[in-house]
Amino acid sequence: MQLATGTVVNGKVVxxxxxxxxxxxxxxxxxxxxxxxxxxxxxxxxxxxxxxxADVEDGISAEELFVRLQRFC
Incomplete structure (x- = not known):
């Protein structure tokens, strides 16, 4: 998973x-x-x-978060 910021140009996200x-x-x-x-x-x-x-604690990757969330599905 990635996070990116874009701009709408001619109706499309760039x-x-x-x-x-x-x-x-x-x-x-x-x-x-x-x-x-x-x-x-x-x-x-x-x-x-x-x-x-949250700023001082170690976090987990998005991939690890999704793996953990799958346990509840």
Whole structure:
């Protein structure tokens, strides 16, 4: 799995520096600047604490995550 950022040009997503084989299935997420998430002060503090914790902990690869998730399917 890869993460890449692209730009829409003439109705098509263009990603510089990424060469994918023809027919590759991709997922596109778009930002909606008008939607805001409102959190209570307690929820915001909890989220910030979790982000700080995630920055210092070792993570796993996306491939390992998907292997682990398959156990629940």
């Amino acid at each position: 990603v510089e520096g990424l060469d994918l084989p023809e027919g590759t299935s991709v997922t596109v997420l778009t930002r909606d600047d008008e939607l805001a998430v409102k959190l209570s002060p307690a929820d915001e503090a909890e989220l910030l604490e979790a982000l700080d914790e």
